[in-house]
Amino acid sequence: MTSARLAPQPAAWVEPNAVAQVWRETFAIANVELRKLFRDPTELFTRAIQPVLWLVVFGQVFSRVRGIPTGNISYLAFMTPGILAQSVLFAAIFYGIAVIWERDLGIVHKLLVSPAKRISLVLGKAVSAGFRGVVQAVIIYLIAAALGIAIRWQPVHIFAVLAGVALGSAIFSTFSLIIACIVKSRERFMGIGQVLTMPLFFASNAIYPIAIMPGWLKVVALVNPLTYLVDALRGQMIVGGESVHGFASDFGIMILIFIVLSAVAARLYPTLLR
């Protein structure tokens, strides 16, 4: 019709700079994910209900038990970073459902036929999950403030918490993507998602310290990524909160976990169609 712009362009192939390419593609994917999120943010608010229940109901009651050693902070303050980490886990672990949905709609076919690198498709999802986690964190800060928990409001600590939350979301959403690539159906995914979340939560330091766990559970807790997220957050979020491993080592371990998971997910992503 009017334009020569649609004519085939077999032109010279320029070998792209891989890092620039992954950056461009990752943010192209994250960009559309975030647009969709802002268009329908209900999900963000419904996800805030569960942490409110944990803090306001469970937390308030268990604060009176005083059976759990929490150092020199209240039980409620102790569990607040744990509940933040839990809400990150619960939101991100079902991320794979959306990917299975996209597969059934043919969106995954289209992405995989494009010249985008597979790792970009994985990282794009992770960035968008990270953003959702950050919104989650803001909501929990507000709840915690309303409950009168002593929060470290210094920007550097808030920044550290948000960075940890974003990384944790990226880890669990990528883990979820791997499960999606393996099970490939929504029904099976729901089953596995349900089975995974509670063990990950209870086999961590989210609502009680590792020190009081039986030996076998301590081992499980130490290979559970949630433990490192909670530990990182506990040292940064709450006045008087103590991190067992220190923020730097927690963050470093999480980065390692994320690198391994992303590599696996990038390998598995194309098998989603088989």
Next chain:
Amino acid sequence: MMAAAKTDSLIERAEFAIETDALTKAFGDLLAVDHLNCRVPYGQIFGLLGPNGAGKSTTIKMLTTLLDPTSGSAKVAGFDIVAAPARVRSSIGYVPQMLSADGALTGEENLMLSAKLYAIPRAERQPRIADALEFMGLTEFGRRLVKTYSGGMIRRLELAQAMLHRPMVLFLDEPTIGLDPVARHTVWDRLRELRQNYGITILITTHDMDEADELCDELALMHRGQIAALGQPAELKAGLGPAATLDDVFARFSGGSIQEGGSYRDIRQTRTTASRLG
């Protein structure tokens, strides 16, 4: 006119837009595609026809690099699908069977995502998106959410997406399945224009005998992973007698009518498509 466009707009890098050499895909014991040899010249609309399970989708998945062949090889736009999948991907456009444009995004946003993933330079993105929307008759709908589009509009948007990076070869899997007759003809018109004005090579799979007859220059009838018959629609029909239809050709070579069969998965997919349209 057409011949001129062909030579002007294509480089003679490879003789054929698509060329397969004993291309084979086995799933366990089942040979989904069985030593397929097939050549599609540049500038042709080529139809892969066949009953469900004949190997059309598996063939298209291999040619678009979604699936590796078990043995044999294929070149698309001159690039080997196994050795140079990234180059194949940059040279082709693909529209899957399902209506796969993202309903939660606007038409423009869908196109922008494609523009970025296909490495279209920043300054060229907007003009090309505007052009593609205009060509597909969607200019005034560009800022609307795709979930408000009709099935035919979604299909045209997907064609626009697939054309944005100016591919040499377009792959369309059942391009008009579930569309009403008017929408179907609009899609056919656009495909013919793309071929005529720009010499783009188009490979479609189809179930629809009218589509095969009216749209395709050449047809390959697939049966059990092999090409059972190959030729122009008129040739194929003439080979069976003066009054033969493509349905007859189909029955002759695949031992059954196109209307029969259909696995559960296919039916479910068609339903999904239909319900998105509804």
